[in-house]
Amino acid sequence: MFALCDCNNFYASAERLFRPELNGLPLVVLSNNDGCVIARSEEAKQCGIKMGDPEFLVRDQINKYNIQVFSSNYVLYGDISERVMSNLGRWFPRIDVYSIDEAFGWLGGVSDLHHYVPEIRRSVISNTGIPISIGVAPTKTLAKLANKLAKQNNGVLVLDTPERITEAVHDFPVKNLWGVGQQYFNKLKSLGIETAGQLREMPELWLKQNMTIVGQRMWNELWGKPSISIDNTPDVRKGVSVSRSFQNYIVNPDILSEAVSMYACRLAEKLRKEKLHCSYLQVFLYTNQHREDHPQHFPSKTNKLSIAGNNTNDIVRIATQAARELYKPGIKYRKAGVISTGLIPESELQLNIFDVYDGGKKDDLSKTLDLINLAYGRGTIRMASEGYRKTWKLRHEYLSKGYTTRWKDIIKVK
């Protein structure tokens, strides 16, 4: 049996953890650049704030109901997430951390699930202060479904018999299924399929033909046949990327290059932190899709590195050059990003016998950069190509403190 353990309103709950006076009040957390609502407390949901609502469109509601607003504080959320995961880990022989706020736990040989699972929930809530819900079922898809239903009840739902599964699936909205997004939802709705129960009654082949093999797996999982492997924990990453929207449009190639340069630096740091070399580097630019009156431009360019690597010099040089090639005058850019793929562990670096590797000095320089920035704080030393104007920097007006990660932000008790 699988248990899906999911934190309720995770970012909102994390913000409240060190501000208990906010319990019971409506609260939202905004995305980067304070753009969209990405988490809401129960009270904020009741005020009619929807997931993904742009902040500027719900500003009136925020003022009207005196909703507390936070910029996203990923350092805090990451730290709280580790606490939750390590607590969960005590209850399962293995857990598979699926995202910052949820994990699958494998439950084998537990005889009294209806007693054991609520006990897990009580313990984690008591140890971390973060409310969680747990759904248990024979497949991952059903465990996700059970979790959603658990959130509407007392936080726990165990689907351990075919009868319980059938009952749970019967009225479950198909658009809340794990694996059904907007596109598939539109398609299913046009055929009159609105519940998981109806979807399950379709022929297996139909799912395969219309929703690829992913849909076929989902169908099997809904019937209780595990089809999403237990062992799909890919420890090897496929890609590492850094992308950001700009606070203001960028129209100048030099400023664009500064932004891309900074993203490339962050990317190189990430790669070194994970001890990975990348073989390909892709740079992309976006205009604002929401503005029909602006000319649109979504160019991207992929470059192959002659030798896979992760030093800042090479990655910045390749990325900024690509950005300049992609740039078109007269276009208002609002986002850019750098994606690295073809990742190889540092230890497996293979040189072609004809290659002369001259990156040693650059690698040393990058390592020194990391050490200095680790000791004195990020950005103490950085590439000149990042510029110093930073007119494109992020907006985060409502950032909370680093309660668990900065000495000066630690809460004083009396």
Place this chain on the structure above:
DNA sequence: TCTGGGGTCCTAGGACCC
């Protein structure tokens, strides 16, 4: 008139997730 068959590898694009 009429031009093979069976592969692999890579990339772009589209779907999905939180």
Place this chain on the structure above:
DNA sequence: TCTGGGGTCCTAGGACCC
């Protein structure tokens, strides 16, 4: 005026191989 960021997987199609 203002609309996030970082991932995964699957498929189709092109390039290339013998």
